[in-house]
Amino acid sequence: xxxxxxxxxxxxxxxxxxxxxxxxxxxxxxxxxxxxxxxxxxxxxxxxxxxxxxxxxxxxxxxxxxxxxxxxxxxxxxxxxxxxxxxxxxxxxxxxxxxxxxxxxxxxxxxxxxxxxxxxxxxxxxxxxxxxxxxxxxxxxxxxxxxxxxxxxxxxxxxxxxxxxxxxxxxxxxxxxxxxxxxxxxxxxxxxxxxxxxxxxxxxxxxxxxxxxxxxxxxxxxxxxxxxxxxxxxxxxxxxxxxxxxxxxxxxxxxxxxxxxxxxxxxxxxxxxxxxxxxxxxxxxxxxxxxxxxxxxxxxxxxxxxxxxxxxxxxxxxxxxxxxxxxxxxxxxxxxxxxxxxxxxxxxxxxxx
Amino acid sequence: xxxxxxxxxxxxxxxxxxxxxxxxxxxxxxxxxxxxxxxxxxxxxxxxxxxxxxxxxxxxxxxxxxxxxxxxxxxxxxxxxxxxxxxxxxxxxxxxxxxxxxxxxxxxxxxxxxxxxxxxxxxxxxxxxxxxxxxxxxxxxxxxxxxxxxxxxxxxxxxxxxxxxxxxxxxxxxxxxxxxxxxxxxxxxxxxxxxxxxxxxxxxxxxxxxxxxxxx
Numbered sequence: 001x002x003x004x005x006x007x008x009x010x011x012x013x014x015x016x017x018x019x020x021x022x023x024x025x026x027x028x029x030x031x032x033x034x035x036x037x038x039x040x041x042x043x044x045x046x047x048x049x050x051x052x053x054x055x056x057x058x059x060x061x062x063x064x065x066x067x068x069x070x071x072x073x074x075x076x077x078x079x080x081x082x083x084x085x086x087x088x089x090x091x092x093x094x095x096x097x098x099x100x101x102x103x104x105x106x107x108x109x110x111x112x113x114x115x116x117x118x119x120x121x122x123x124x125x126x127x128x129x130x131x132x133x134x135x136x137x138x139x140x141x142x143x144x145x146x147x148x149x150x151x152x153x154x155x156x157x158x159x160x161x162x163x164x165x166x167x168x169x170x171x172x173x174x175x176x177x178x179x180x181x182x183x184x185x186x187x188x189x190x191x192x193x194x195x196x197x198x199x200x201x202x203x204x205x206x207x208x209x210x211x212x213x214x215x216x217x218x219x220x221x222x223x224x225x226x227x228x229x230x231x232x233x234x235x236x237x238x239x240x241x242x243x244x245x246x247x248x249x250x251x252x253x254x255x256x257x258x259x260x261x262x263x264x265x266x267x268x269x270x271x272x273x274x275x276x277x278x279x280x281x282x283x284x285x286x287x288x289x290x291x292x293x294x295x296x297x298x299x300x301x302x303x304x305x306x307x308x309x310x311x312x313x314x315x316x317x318x319x320x321x322x323x324x325x326x327x328x329x330x331x332x333x334x335x336x337x338x339x340x341x342x343x344x345x346x347x348x349x350x351x352x353x
Numbered sequence: 354x355x356x357x358x359x360x361x362x363x364x365x366x367x368x369x370x371x372x373x374x375x376x377x378x379x380x381x382x383x384x385x386x387x388x389x390x391x392x393x394x395x396x397x398x399x400x401x402x403x404x405x406x407x408x409x410x411x412x413x414x415x416x417x418x419x420x421x422x423x424x425x426x427x428x429x430x431x432x433x434x435x436x437x438x439x440x441x442x443x444x445x446x447x448x449x450x451x452x453x454x455x456x457x458x459x460x461x462x463x464x465x466x467x468x469x470x471x472x473x474x475x476x477x478x479x480x481x482x483x484x485x486x487x488x489x490x491x492x493x494x495x496x497x498x499x500x501x502x503x504x505x506x507x508x509x510x511x512x513x514x515x516x517x518x519x520x521x522x523x524x525x526x527x528x529x530x531x532x533x534x535x536x537x538x539x540x541x542x543x544x545x546x547x548x549x550x551x552x553x554x555x556x557x558x559x560x561x562x563x564x565x566x567x568x569x
Contacts, residue, residue, distance in 0.1 A: 275509060298507030305509030306502065331504040335429055335454045335461055 032276055032292055033350035036299030038319060038343055040329070041081040043336035046071040050094040050255055050309030051326040051339050054107055054124055060317040062128045065326055066109060067339050068092040068309070074111060074122075076130050079317060081341070085130055087122070091115050094155040094204070094255070094309065097124065100166055102184025103133045110168050110182075112155035117141055119155065119170055119180075121189055133189050140170040142178055142193040150174045157182075158208030158215065158229055167194070167231070169215065171203045177217060179231055194231040205255035205270065205309070209282070216240065216267060218253035224269060240267075240280070240288055247271065247278035247290035255309035258282070259323065259344060262314075264353060266291065268325070270310045277310060277327065279351060292351040296327055296340055304340050306330035312344065321345055379505035383458020384416040386426075393555035397524050397544035400559055404431060404453050406464065408547075408554035410499050410514050415554070417457065417464065427456035433541045433560040435528075438568045444533065445472040447489050447568070449526075449541055451560045462503040466545070466556060468495045468521060482521045484547055495521050497547055499554070517554070519547035528562055537565040 046069040056062035064084070065077040073089035091114035100108035105123035109130060113120050119140045121133040140152050151173040158167040158179075168191065171177040177197040183190050197217070205218035213229040223242035228234060243251045250273030257268045265282040276295040280288035296304035304327045314323040322345040329340050347353070393407040402422040406415045419425045436448035450467035470482065471491040482495035490496065497519075502511030521543055528539025542559035 302504070303507035305504045305507055306511060331502065331509055333461065335463065 033294045033347075034297040035294055035342055035346040035350050037296055037301045037304070037340035039079065039081050039341040040301050041065060041067060041075075041077045041339040041341075042083050043332045043334065043338040044069055044072070044075070045334065045336050048308070048328050048330075048337040048339060051311045051328065052095045052097050052109065053311050053313045053324060053326060054097055054109070054128070055313055055315040055317065056126075056128055057106060058126065060315065063315075063317055064124070064128050064130075065339060065341070066095055066097070066130070067328075068095050068111060070114070074109075074130075076128075077339070078128075079319075079341070081338075084128075087130070087132075089113065089120055092120070093153055094206075096155060096157040098157045098159045098166055100182075100184075102166075102182075102187070103189060104187050105131075108133065108157070108166070108182065108189075110155060110157055112140065112152045112170055113137065114152055117152040117172075119152075119168055119191075134187065135189055138180075138189075138191045140178060141172075142196075145176075145178075145196065148174060149176050153202065154204040154206050154218075156206035156208055156215075159210050160213070160229070161210055167208070167229075169206050169208070171206060171217070173202045175199050175201055175203060175219075177203065177206070177215075177227075181231070195235060197227050197235050197237070199225055199237065205253060207256040207258055207267075209258050209265075209267075211260060211265070212282070216256050216258075218256055218269065220252040220254070222251075222253070223248060224253060224256070224267075241269075241290070243273075245290065247280060247293060249274060254307070255311070257310055257312040259312045259314050259325075261322065266353065268310060268312050270307055270327070272307060275304060275307045277325065277347075279347070279353065281353075291353055294347050294351060296329075296342060301340065302329070302332060304329040314344070319343070322348060379508060380413070380510045382413055382415050382417075382462070382501070383460065385418045385455075385457055388416060388418040389420060390418055394544075394557050396557075397522060397542065398557040398559075400525075400540075400542065402431065402540075402559050402561060403557065404451070404464075404560065405557045406466075406554065407556075409552045410501075410549075410554060411512060411552065413512075415464075417453070419453070419455070425455075429454040429456070429461070431455075431560060432563040435536060435541075435562060435565040436568055437535055437565060444535060444567070446470075446474040447472060449473070449562075451541070451558050460503050460505060463501060465498075465500040466558070467498040467500070468523075470495050473523065473526065476523070478526060479522055479524045482523060484517050484519045484521055484545075486516055497521065497545065514549070517547040517549045519545065521545045521547075524559075535565050535567070536562065538562055 052066045054064045074087040076085040095111040097109040103123040107124040109122040118137045154171040166182040199219040224240040225237040252272040254270035267280040269278040276293045308328040325342040406417040437444040452465040497517040524542040528536030545556040
């Protein structure tokens with residue numbers, strides 16, 4: 001059972017007095033910071049979940065938001081939120097990308113596809129046009145490992161700055177995470193299974209901290225774990241945070257992302273139970289420290305009142321001088337969902353990061 | 354300029370009357386307009402597509418009376434979905450949900466109910482399923498999950514509630530099987546009389562099925 005009320009938003013909102021009267025002032029404790037969205041993607045009556053951000057190398061203005069719709073596939077939006085491309089690929093759950101030239105573009109976009117437990121891949125061109133890679137789909141369960149594994153769910157990509165190696169990470173509702181190496185020859189993708197990681201129950205969100213060589217995994221009902229990213233390293237999990245903490249007061253843990261401005265680094269976690277982003281400092285300490293919670297309130301646009309996936313970039317974009325936070329918003333006019341775009345500068349100021 | 358108190362009072366009354374229910378209590382569920390039932394129905398309300406939910410869920414009062422979906426105003430969608438599980442030699446019909454999206458009290462609201470069984474297709478209908486907590490129970494047992502959500506002023510109000518006891522009469526469940534023998538159309542109908550602590554809830558529904566999903 002979940003009861004989710006954005007008390008922070010209510011407190012500053014038009015109806016604060018009335019709401020305080022019937023909920024009681026004590027209910028407003030521990031609200032975190034509230035910022036507002038600057039833009040939003042076109043809404044869909046489907047079921048959006050996870051965004052990725054592709055930053056155009058030539059001009060930030062040509063950057064793209066790529067969003068999953070679990071009833072449809074993938075959509076590509078510009079920074080005004082207008083839909084530029086649609087891919088009716090099926091039940092696409094999570095999406096991620098990394099720079100990659102092996103298929104003829106400048107980046108490789110990957111995603112998890114639920115109906116057939118596959119990973120699907122697309123090439124992003126320098127002009128910001130996405131096309132299916134070849135081959136487009138790969139089985140996500142390694143040969144001989146199918147026993148006890150069911151339902152692909154989360155997906156992330158990982159690169160090793162030292163070697164240039166590229167990896168795909170796919171997790172399953174039964175708790176397994178498979179790490180694959182991605183290579184390409186003559187424009188043709190190839191995947192090689194490397195190792196398996198495990199958490200105790202259903203994971204979803206994952207992010208690779210490429211700079212630090214770490215993989216963070218969200219176990220939805222439990223918390224956040226960290227693994228060494230090197231495929232030759234131990235598969236032991238390190239506890240980052242557990243549900244019930246300051247940053248994760250209740251489940252579910254959803255998507256994860258890394259914001260790295262070159263001097264300060266943060267892990268961003270979608271705390272779905274309170275529909276906020278939980279921010280952790282990655283300042284070299286062994287265990288990331290909770291820096292605060294941020295909710296997206298109503299301003300010129302409606303707030304993020306019920307959320308799922310998120311993504312961040314530290315790259316400056318037009319109107320977003322310190323980068324962008326993108327969060328899924330489950331409730332919009334017309335029973336629709338979309339993605340909200342938030343300035344990281346506002347998040348940093350509100351939380352004093 | 355002085356405003357006569359009668360005028361001021363009339364203006365206040367007008368303002369209060371025109372004020373949406375959520376302006377008073379955003380987390381409160383408004384009643385549907387033109388309700389004809391003065392109490393919860395004692396039995397299924399018939400084959401005409403309808404959705405009636407009367408009672409309380411976690412103390413929140415619901416009085417939703419769409420007794421004729423086709424004639425009702427403010428409904429964005431009203432549909433049911435069946436869910437099948439892949440089993441050896443075929444499929445088991447393990448779940449169905451009924452979802453209503455409607456403007457009630459000036460707010461777009463979603464209300465859903467979901468029932469589970471080891472295989473609903475094994476039972477001859479109509480049949481009474483005792484409500485209990487276990488997932489996908491075998492035989493004449495089911496569980497009931499109620500969900501609702503709406504957004505007011507940027508705030509989300511939503512809840513998923515399990516743990517009901519009582520009875521669900523699955524009145525009828527018909528459709529045209531496809532080449533797999535699965536039904537993504539037709540109608541599902543029933544009557545629920547449930548309790549959960551201090552809550553009591555009665556639901557009558559006849560809903561068009563618009564899709565199915567396979568859980569593998």
